[in-house]
Amino acid sequence: MQEKLKREIITTADGSTTIHLPALNEQYHSKHGAINEAKHVFIKEGLHTILDTDDFEILHILEIGFGTGLNALITYLEGEKRNQNICYVGVEAYPVVFDEVKLMNYPVILNASNKEIVFDKMHQSVWEIPNSISSNFELTKRKQFFTDIDDENTFNLIYFDAFGARVQPELWTVEIFSKMYDALKTKGVLVTYSAKGSVRRAMQEVGFEVERLPGPPGKREMLRATKS
Numbered sequence: 001m002q003e004k005l006k007r008e009i010i011t012t013a014d015g016s017t018t019i020h021l022p023a024l025n026e027q028y029h030s031k032h033g034a035i036n037e038a039k040h041v042f043i044k045e046g047l048h049t050i051l052d053t054d055d056f057e058i059l060h061i062l063e064i065g066f067g068t069g070l071n072a073l074i075t076y077l078e079g080e081k082r083n084q085n086i087c088y089v090g091v092e093a094y095p096v097v098f099d100e101v102k103l104m105n106y107p108v109i110l111n112a113s114n115k116e117i118v119f120d121k122m123h124q125s126v127w128e129i130p131n132s133i134s135s136n137f138e139l140t141k142r143k144q145f146f147t148d149i150d151d152e153n154t155f156n157l158i159y160f161d162a163f164g165a166r167v168q169p170e171l172w173t174v175e176i177f178s179k180m181y182d183a184l185k186t187k188g189v190l191v192t193y194s195a196k197g198s199v200r201r202a203m204q205e206v207g208f209e210v211e212r213l214p215g216p217p218g219k220r221e222m223l224r225a226t227k228s
């Protein structure tokens with residue numbers, strides 16, 4: 001269904017691009033800045049928080065909605081800076097096509113033009129199997145519906161980056177957060193840009209400890225959920 005919708009490339013407030021779906025009036029990232037949002041929600045409040053509190057020989061990350069690969073690219077760059085081994089799994093039911101990837105300006109805006117080759121490699125890598133992107137970054141892209149996720153006790157960190165609850169309310173439910181809880185290891189963390197009360201309560205119902213944190217530009221709050 002989603003793959004039949006018209007798609008437009010737009011530029012967000014920090015100069016980075018995203019994909020806009022006019023029929024849903026929804027985009028892959030915040031209009032207030034795709035890179036600003038990714039860096040704040042997933043990197044600062046997720047990746048940095050977890051790496052600053054614990055040591056991991058390999059950090060296992062699950063992304064809900066691989067989409068354009070922006071979060072994977074920034075995570076790769078951060079992993080390089082910290083010399084951190086990362087196994088990254090991106091789940092996505094409707095992969096972007098390579099022509100769209102080439103319209104995304106993330107390597108340039110991130111001052112990492114020399115990493116465009118890495119970004120391309122991520123998108124050209126084979127689905128369903130682990131791909132070595134560099135000596136310390138392994139990427140597995142899974143073409144899968146979120147409702148079919150059944151990992152257990154596998155991940156340290158989840159980037160929960162589904163479309164908003166206005167568009168896909170069925171993805172912000174006890175059923176899905178229960179899957180996320182099971183997929184995390186003990187002390188594992190899930191971060192998301194949403195701060196809706198109903199989302200927070202669904203997370204708490206499945207056992208998460210939930211914090212409300214300051215949000216990225218244009219959003220007052222976001223959520224971080226920990227499996228204790």
Ligand SMILES: C[S@@+](CC[C@H](N)C(=O)[O-])C[C@H]1O[C@@H](n2cnc3c(N)ncnc32)[C@H](O)[C@@H]1O
Pocket residue numbers: 002027028029064065066067068069070071091092093094095144145146147161162163164168
């Ligand atoms: C907000 S966008 C993700 C943005 C992505 N993290 C990025 O940086 O580009 C949500 C993603 O979820 C995917 N998606 C939507 N519904 C899905 C479902 N039921 N199962 C799996 N993927 C889905 C969309 O195709 C889209 O790529």
